[in-house]
Amino acid sequence: MTKQILSLHLGPVGDTTQEVKLLGQTLSVRRIGADGNQERVADLIREFDGKVDAIALEGMSAKLSLGSASVTHAVGDQLRKSATQTPVLDGNGIRGALERWAVRLVSEAQPGLFSQKNVLMVPGLNHRGLAAALEEKAVEVNYADSIIYFRLPTPLGSYVGLDRGAGPVLAQLKDEPFRRLFPLAGTPGVARTAAPFEHADVLAGDMGAIRRYAPAELKRKIIVVESASDEDIADLRGRGAEMVITTMPWENDDLARLPSPVIEAIFVALRPDPAAPLNEDTYLNLMADLVWTPKILRLKEESAQVNRFAFVIHPLSTRYIYKDKRLRYLRFLPEKLVEHYVAEISPMYLSRITGAVSPATGQRVEGILLTLGATPRELMRRDPSFTYRRLIKAARMSERMGARIMGLGAFTSVVGDAGITVAQKVDIAITSGNSLTVAATLETGKQAVIKMGATDLSQGKAMIVGATGSIGAVCARLLAQAIYNVVLVAPRPERLIALKRQIEAETPQAVVTIATRADEYLGDVDLIVTTTTALKTRIIDITRCKPGAVICDVARPPDISEEEAALRPDVLVIESGEILIPGDVDFGFDIGLPPKTAYACLAETTLLAMEGIFEDYTLGREIEMDRVKEIYRLFKKHGFQLAGMRSFDQYVTDEEIARKRAIADELRRDPARLQRLVADARHSREAVSVADAVKPKGFPASLSPQTVGAAAGALVALVGGLFFSRRKTGR
Numbered sequence: 001m002t003k004q005i006l007s008l009h010l011g012p013v014g015d016t017t018q019e020v021k022l023l024g025q026t027l028s029v030r031r032i033g034a035d036g037n038q039e040r041v042a043d044l045i046r047e048f049d050g051k052v053d054a055i056a057l058e059g060m061s062a063k064l065s066l067g068s069a070s071v072t073h074a075v076g077d078q079l080r081k082s083a084t085q086t087p088v089l090d091g092n093g094i095r096g097a098l099e100r101w102a103v104r105l106v107s108e109a110q111p112g113l114f115s116q117k118n119v120l121m122v123p124g125l126n127h128r129g130l131a132a133a134l135e136e137k138a139v140e141v142n143y144a145d146s147i148i149y150f151r152l153p154t155p156l157g158s159y160v161g162l163d164r165g166a167g168p169v170l171a172q173l174k175d176e177p178f179r180r181l182f183p184l185a186g187t188p189g190v191a192r193t194a195a196p197f198e199h200a201d202v203l204a205g206d207m208g209a210i211r212r213y214a215p216a217e218l219k220r221k222i223i224v225v226e227s228a229s230d231e232d233i234a235d236l237r238g239r240g241a242e243m244v245i246t247t248m249p250w251e252n253d254d255l256a257r258l259p260s261p262v263i264e265a266i267f268v269a270l271r272p273d274p275a276a277p278l279n280e281d282t283y284l285n286l287m288a289d290l291v292w293t294p295k296i297l298r299l300k301e302e303s304a305q306v307n308r309f310a311f312v313i314h315p316l317s318t319r320y321i322y323k324d325k326r327l328r329y330l331r332f333l334p335e336k337l338v339e340h341y342v343a344e345i346s347p348m349y350l351s352r353i354t355g356a357v358s359p360a361t362g363q364r365v366e367g368i369l370l371t372l373g374a375t376p377r378e379l380m381r382r383d384p385s386f387t388y389r390r391l392i393k394a395a396r397m398s399e400r401m402g403a404r405i406m407g408l409g410a411f412t413s414v415v416g417d418a419g420i421t422v423a424q425k426v427d428i429a430i431t432s433g434n435s436l437t438v439a440a441t442l443e444t445g446k447q448a449v450i451k452m453g454a455t456d457l458s459q460g461k462a463m464i465v466g467a468t469g470s471i472g473a474v475c476a477r478l479l480a481q482a483i484y485n486v487v488l489v490a491p492r493p494e495r496l497i498a499l500k501r502q503i504e505a506e507t508p509q510a511v512v513t514i515a516t517r518a519d520e521y522l523g524d525v526d527l528i529v530t531t532t533t534a535l536k537t538r539i540i541d542i543t544r545c546k547p548g549a550v551i552c553d554v555a556r557p558p559d560i561s562e563e564e565a566a567l568r569p570d571v572l573v574i575e576s577g578e579i580l581i582p583g584d585v586d587f588g589f590d591i592g593l594p595p596k597t598a599y600a601c602l603a604e605t606t607l608l609a610m611e612g613i614f615e616d617y618t619l620g621r622e623i624e625m626d627r628v629k630e631i632y633r634l635f636k637k638h639g640f641q642l643a644g645m646r647s648f649d650q651y652v653t654d655e656e657i658a659r660k661r662a663i664a665d666e667l668r669r670d671p672a673r674l675q676r677l678v679a680d681a682r683h684s685r686e687a688v689s690v691a692d693a694v695k696p697k698g699f700p701a702s703l704s705p706q707t708v709g710a711a712a713g714a715l716v717a718l719v720g721g722l723f724f725s726r727r728k729t730g731r
Helices: 038-048 074-080 095-109 128-137 145-150 162-173 195-199 207-213 230-238 260-270 280-288 328-332 335-342 376-381 384-400 420-425 434-451 470-482 493-506 519-524 562-566 600-611 625-637 654-669 671-693 705-729
Strands: 003-009 014-022 025-033 054-057 063-066 069-072 118-122 140-143 202-205 222-225 243-246 295-298 306-313 348-357 364-371 405-408 429-431 462-465 485-489 511-515 527-530 550-553 572-575 583-586
Touching (some): 003 038, 014 260, 038 054, 069 162, 095 128, 095 280, 145 207, 306 384, 335 376, 384 405, 384 420, 405 600, 420 429, 434 572, 470 485, 493 511
8 A cells, every 4th residue: 555645834835746756665745835824734734643654844843953952843843743643754853864874975976076165054953964964074164044044144153153153043043933944935035145155165954045045146056955846956057056966865866856854754654663763763774775876966067067177286397487477586586495495385276177078978077287386306305294285285175176086297196105195185086197107108118119110029128217116017017018028127126026026927928137227238128118216316328228229208307318318319218108188178377298288197187087987096106007908998988199209398200210210220230330429428428417516506606695595585475475365265
């Protein structure tokens, strides 16, 4: 027999019946409006007492709660006692648990959605569970109860804490009519202050109160309510709201249409033991049986089609610091001073990345480009916690701006534990981008070796410098499967031994040589992949390289300088593979690459957003080969492409490669000429090194200590001003 639910509300007179499917059963829900007449509600309760399985009272609570305080509402309590046979429910028994669960499920479905958001409870009255769950995620939760009920200009939780204000608020509300406590949509007699609503990113609470008291403009707001009607959705869409989330369960995971009192009544009707008490504990097992995801409805079509990511970069040298117009005038100050103090700046917003779209799926993505102030030298000389703190700030900025995954660029991906600590401290997904860096590097290196004349890669020999690092190790393992003779170079012998054994177990036919220095083996390898940067030592002695060798320089800053590369015109030095992102991409900032071209780590973050993968992806020192293969498959799926080979910020033409190949062929035929070239190269390199050694270090000699002190003071003031400005704007 179909269970019968009666739901009474104070809205306009009406009488409708609908079938509802929940927990595998079909119920009949009849809703009757009393047009604000509480006596009519009492009459209806008495009329249907014993004739239905449960009665729900919408907007007529027997108990009012705010924060940790609660009071009994005399009229609501009396209404519940009007029936002697049928249970009368007001939603308080299940609302808190379902709201908490809904926030958790939404956060799992869209990590970071509530993180670093400002929440305004509209109102907090009888939404203790929702408020508590959001407080765990959001940066700030305020309560509009003081604004709604007393027309005060500020919410609770800002100047007056909730615990202090809740008691007095409830004392004033406990005898108020329900139309004031749970207002319906409409125009208020007196408009409420708009500022707290405008400050909030999330408006959570009652749909009627939000529609009635919030400003007409709700651009980019997230609305969290129990349920929503088509009229509610149309109104919020017209006011510019971005998203509606309903916290009550509904069939087919659709937008919830019935509020918590009706859901509680359904639970009561479906409880296995009719004698079980009407409390939250009785309902928990029924809740656990729900196969349900809260509905997340994006109201703007263009917003629904855009996935957002963030990416963090940092200046590779002081030259990059001056590219930002806010810091451009610092070029007149001593370089070391600028480098030291700009490192202290909090993460800064640079631009929005727009225009990326998958030709395969049509999925559009947008990015947020952020920067730290530290150069590689500053990042490496400081404790990793220095970088962690700034990356955590950047992650929280990204979450607040709507990003769901954040990529770590350049040295931010290798400092400390390579992103693991940051990922543990924030809700947004994190990736170093190194999986696609590996894939792009190896593909670019393969193409370069072929263009330099190799015909059978399996007969060649490759070297990986920095082989035990996160990128180097997986490059070594994959190269050993294609070029069976590899040389692994890294400073830690114990790690080299472990990696050699791993590769030999994975690829038994591979010949693996290990060394702590590269010099002895450079004259015998065709491809060198260098993945590590030592700021004070030379990683590769290019003069020792084999004629026609290819050096793929993944490190940032690069290991091979342009001056060093010029010493060996037969050796091809290329950057790690840069990526062309599909679409009319605009980075909004000069990242040092041609238009639409991104570093592989940035491209990976874009690609994951395009595929809708919002989970930690590439983290730590050990990159999973399966991830490298998966990201390369997605690379192909979404139409990403390798950009042309580049060397020192310039594309390498086929003509240039042909010239290098011709010189290499001549040197192979004429060993004496090769010896002369190497000797001349070493002499030229030593002359350059001596010139560099006599250059003054640190502050120019012409600067007096007083000048340095004044410059430092000005720079400290700048850093403080930028930090204060960002704190003040909150954006």
